[in-house]
Amino acid sequence: MNEPNWDDLRIFLRVCEGGGLTGAAASTGLSPATIGRRVTALEQCIGRTLFERSQAGYRLTADGRTLRDKARAVEAGMRPIADWSRTSGEKPGVRVSAGTWTANFLADHFTALWSPADAFHICFKTTEARLDLAHREAEIGLRNAPPETGNLAVRKLADVAFAPYRAAHLPGDAALDWVAIGRDEALTASARWVLDQADAPVAAWANTPRTLADLVAAGAGRGVLPCFAGDRDRRLVRAGPVIAGMAHAQYMITHGDDRHRPEVRTLIGRIAALIERNADLYRGERFVEAA
The missing domain is CATH 1.10.10.10 (Winged helix-like DNA-binding domain superfamily/Winged helix DNA-binding domain)
Incomplete structure (x- = not known):
């Protein structure tokens, strides 16, 4: 042979x-x-x-x-060789793959996830595309759908609601067109929602969720955001109720073998606890009413 x-x-x-x-x-x-x-x-x-x-x-x-x-x-x-080759110093790194708003939420609560005493580093990989956890492109993935194949473990964390938002400095009766993600970059149902509305006037286009939120905050128009992102942004207020039928679950995905590593297991527990503590925020039940 x-x-x-x-x-x-x-x-x-x-x-x-x-x-x-x-x-x-x-x-x-x-x-x-x-x-x-x-x-x-x-x-x-x-x-x-x-x-x-x-x-x-x-x-x-x-x-x-x-x-x-x-x-x-x-x-x-x-x-272990791959882990060793990518780590800084003696601490192993745990790569967390997440979309823009989930990564932003985790970054805002970083001290709930890591301390200098921990024997690992967190390596954020922010992308709207799904990295291949079965191929070990990351240790932990936060996604809006469970995987269909692979040696992967799945844990549901929260239900995510969406709503339209506008700039907080604008009057509540201001007539606003929409800010939308371009069709080629609209990878999720929430990003495609404005595109799917018949004759929805679009004032500005963005190619990333972060730019969309910045345009909305500047007063360019209304935009659709997950409630756990829009309701935490003091520049924004809701421009309407939660959008019916758009909610989806948030899942944590880990490789079936990697999840048993001590540092990965520790971070899994901390991320789950953080998001579960904020389940009402994810469901759109914690927000400040527009003036």
Whole structure:
């Protein structure tokens, strides 16, 4: 048997987790055809058939299950090296992936999450796109939907409500158009809400949630924000009631293996406690009425 390529083994694991080429393509960014060729190359390298192929997908053979377990052990064993290579000094880093407003909320409550006495650092990765936790692009992810595949643990934290907001310095009866996220950047239902309204006049466009809030605060128009963000911003007041049907849950996602690391487990508990203490804020039940 020839020595297998580790990159091919990682792709093999993604096929196992995704149930086939399409699922693996979603988590790796490679095309299904490329993934298929790499799996075939791995089978030829080790001289064993790893999958039974059918229209229903890829099903592991006995040899495939054995290799999956061994490859998972190797991947887990390499984790400390990756942790060591990215840390500052002797403290390991815990990467937290979150959207703009969740990252802003965590940053505002940073002292509830970390102290100088802790034996780890928090590394924020703020992005509206979802990082691949199954591929260990972060240790903790805060998301608006649970994952569909992968060796991931899921915990619901809160229900998130949304409402329209305007600048606090404007009169309550001011006629305002909307501030909206551009269609190419509108990755969430809340970002697309204004775009989906028939004939909603748009005064200004933004490509990030932070810029949208700044434009609203400057008086450019009304904008839709999660209540836990808009109700904490003293520059803003609500321009209408909570938007019916837009609420979604906030989930914390962690890798099934990484969540047992002491520093990750500690931060999971602190984030969960912080958000659960503020559940009424997330639900839109704690706010200052507009003047």
